[in-house]
Amino acid sequence: MTYRARGRAWDVLTAIIIFNLAGFILLAFKSSPIDDQALHMAIFTSAVYVISYIIMISFFKQCDKYITLLIFALSSIGFIMLYRLDAQTAIRQVQWFMLGISAFFVILILSRYMRGLDRYFYIYAVVSVALLLLPMLIGTIRGGAKNWIEVGGYTVQPSEFVKLLFILATASILKEKRSMKELLPLMAFAAICMGILVLENDLGTMVIYFAVFVIMLYVATSNIIYVLGSLITAGAVGYVAYLTLGHVRTRVEAWLNPWADATDRGYQIVQSLIAIGSGGWLGSGLGLGQPYIIPAAKTDFIFAAIAEEFGILIAVAIIAMYFILIYRGMKMALSANDPFNALIAIGAAATLGFQTFVIIGGVIKLIPLTGVTLPFVSYGGSSMVASFMLVGIMQSTVIQPKPSGEVYEKEIIGERYSESY
Amino acid sequence: MRGDLYEVTALSSRYIFIILIYIILYRTIKGIKMEYALAAAGVAKPSMEPSYGILSVVECLDGVSTIWAGMEFPIKERNTIGRSRDNYIIIDRDDVSKQHAVVYVEDKKIYIEDMHSKNGTFVNGKRVRKVTRIRDGDSIAIGPVMFMVKIPAAIKNQEIG
Numbered sequence: 001m002t003y004r005a006r007g008r009a010w011d012v013l014t015a016i017i018i019f020n021l022a023g024f025i026l027l028a029f030k031s032s033p034i035d036d037q038a039l040h041m042a043i044f045t046s047a048v049y050v051i052s053y054i055i056m057i058s059f060f061k062q063c064d065k066y067i068t069l070l071i072f073a074l075s076s077i078g079f080i081m082l083y084r085l086d087a088q089t090a091i092r093q094v095q096w097f098m099l100g101i102s103a104f105f106v107i108l109i110l111s112r113y114m115r116g117l118d119r120y121f122y123i124y125a126v127v128s129v130a131l132l133l134l135p136m137l138i139g140t141i142r143g144g145a146k147n148w149i150e151v152g153g154y155t156v157q158p159s160e161f162v163k164l165l166f167i168l169a170t171a172s173i174l175k176e177k178r179s180m181k182e183l184l185p186l187m188a189f190a191a192i193c194m195g196i197l198v199l200e201n202d203l204g205t206m207v208i209y210f211a212v213f214v215i216m217l218y219v220a221t222s223n224i225i226y227v228l229g230s231l232i233t234a235g236a237v238g239y240v241a242y243l244t245l246g247h248v249r250t251r252v253e254a255w256l257n258p259w260a261d262a263t264d265r266g267y268q269i270v271q272s273l274i275a276i277g278s279g280g281w282l283g284s285g286l287g288l289g290q291p292y293i294i295p296a297a298k299t300d301f302i303f304a305a306i307a308e309e310f311g312i313l314i315a316v317a318i319i320a321m322y323f324i325l326i327y328r329g330m331k332m333a334l335s336a337n338d339p340f341n342a343l344i345a346i347g348a349a350a351t352l353g354f355q356t357f358v359i360i361g362g363v364i365k366l367i368p369l370t371g372v373t374l375p376f377v378s379y380g381g382s383s384m385v386a387s388f389m390l391v392g393i394m395q396s397t398v399i400q401p402k403p404s405g406e407v408y409e410k411e412i413i414g415e416r417y418s419e420s421y
Numbered sequence: 422m423r424g425d426l427y428e429v430t431a432l433s434s435r436y437i438f439i440i441l442i443y444i445i446l447y448r449t450i451k452g453i454k455m456e457y458a459l460a461a462a463g464v465a466k467p468s469m470e471p472s473y474g475i476l477s478v479v480e481c482l483d484g485v486s487t488i489w490a491g492m493e494f495p496i497k498e499r500n501t502i503g504r505s506r507d508n509y510i511i512i513d514r515d516d517v518s519k520q521h522a523v524v525y526v527e528d529k530k531i532y533i534e535d536m537h538s539k540n541g542t543f544v545n546g547k548r549v550r551k552v553t554r555i556r557d558g559d560s561i562a563i564g565p566v567m568f569m570v571k572i573p574a575a576i577k578n579q580e581i582g
Contacts, residue, residue, distance in 0.1 A: 008448055008452035008455060009452055011444075011448045012445055012448045012449050012452065015441050016445055018441055019441040019445070022437055022438065022441070023438070026430065026431060026434055029427060029430065030431075066449050066453055069445075073442075073445050175486075176486050222489070282439070283435055285428070285432045285434070285435050286434065286438075288431050288432070310435070310438060310439075311439065313439050314438060314442050317442040317443060317445075320446055321445075321446065321449075324446075324449060324450070334492070337494075339486065339487065
């Protein structure tokens with residue numbers, strides 16, 4: 001029985017590796033002398049997957065191997081698409097992937113020794129606000145949002161990492177039943193974070209923070225009044241922002257009718273829709289479309305680029321993969337024994353879910369476009385490492401101190417069950 | 422000429438990509454389903470303690486932060502229930518005693534014992550006076566919480582066989 005259960009996961013890994021190899025080998029034959037670099041990428045990324053997977057199943061048995069496998073599948077599609085757009089970017093993305101998965105393992109190891117993370121609300125809050133304020137003081141503007149800082153030649157986006165602290169801070173207050181008055185520091189903290197993000201013009205991230213906050217609040221208190229209050233406040237603030245802030249109105253108008261100004265304000269969405277439409281169900285074929293026309297095809301609009309060349313069937317499969325990933329996160333929250341861990345798992349799953357929804361929704365013109373990355377697929381070091389860290393804290397909620405013995409008995413129950421199955 | 426060859430290969434490999442992606446999805450879902458089937462039979466993930474059944478919270482009055490309807494506690498060798506923090510199932514409300522009751526497994530049978538609690542433990546509506554055996558489908562009421570005992574068929578068969 002255990003063998004069969006294990007066999008399924010290996011099947012999935014094998015399929016991912018065949019996909020990865022097929023994609024890169026196809027790209028290698030695109031240029032006239034065969035592109036050796038693509039072949040190297042094929043072998044190297046597959047080796048990274050196998051090694052990470054073996055580390056995962058041998059040292060972190062309690063963790064969810066399917067989440068890791070889905071991340072491999074998503075990142076593989078990302079690597080192939082990035083390589084097709086620009087080889088250098090893809091190579092850097094593989095480096096970020098390795099850094100990310102190392103951060104993931106480090107968090108899992110640390111969580112075996114770390115206890116009482118729920119006591120430091122004020123530390124989380126102060127560090128979060130400080131990190132969010134950094135780009136305003138020493139930041140650089142990129143893509144209309146002032147949310148980047150430069151550290152030793154690399155640009156880092158602090159708001160990606162503050163997501164973790166935001167979840168920890170919110171969970172450490174909401175883990176117990178609180179009166180309205182006791183919730184005030186948390187409300188103030190959340191409002192300050194979102195205010196800073198609005199000032200930095202990072203609306204997509206602000207929406208994610210807000211959604212995660214409301215979800216955690218509702219999960220912890222089951223009080224619909226808080227949720228309605230937050231939503232009404234958000235609606236009012238949003239409406240005022242629409243009336244007063246030019247860039248908010250531009251985005252909403254570009255969403256309502258991008259074709260009215262297709263060469264300027266609606267350009268991104270129009271190009272994205274044309275790309276998805278020209279790909280159709282099956283896609284134009286890898287290397288045969290024109291995804292490089294889409295603005296920001298490597299980062300925010302990578303979903304449109306994938307939909308064009310791989311086709312809508314694969315785009316739908318990607319959405320299904322995120323769905324399973326988030327479902328597994330919610331399941332982890334349900335099986336957590338302690339409300340703090342449950343809230344962390346919910347927060348991390350909600351963050352990944354909303355980030356995916358906000359960007360895919362924006363790219364397919366379901367909701368107004370705000371620039372955030374597609375977790376594990378879009379190019380970006382901060383995004384890749386932060387997404388891995390989110391999955392890390394989500395998985396760390398199931399890690400408990402090792403129980404002693406009893407392994408033999410479990411095996412026996414497993415065997416008997418397999419006979420009756 | 423080379424361009425044409427690439428075009429044909431790329432066009433036909435679209436199907437391979439689609440088939441592979443859906444194999445990945447299908448196998449993942451299959452694997453997850455299998456894992457749940459194992460977990461329901463008490464053979465959860467390899468390094469977890471064995472469980473003999475599940476105490477599922479079917480009802481929980483408002484005002485308890487540590488427990489909520491829908492939570493499921495695997496029944497282990499010894500499961501203490503009460504208000505203080507060192508219990509397996511913590512019910513943080515004044516009408517629950519510090520050490521309220523204990524559910525334990527002996528010889529593969531599950532029993533419940535009231536630990537001289539103030540407001541009592543009720544199995545199927547009857548107050549527990551002495552050690553009582555509990556079976557699949559029994560309800561246990563403690564203060565604001567109502568549990569349902571679930572013993573998966575796989576474990577029941579094992580007990581008989």
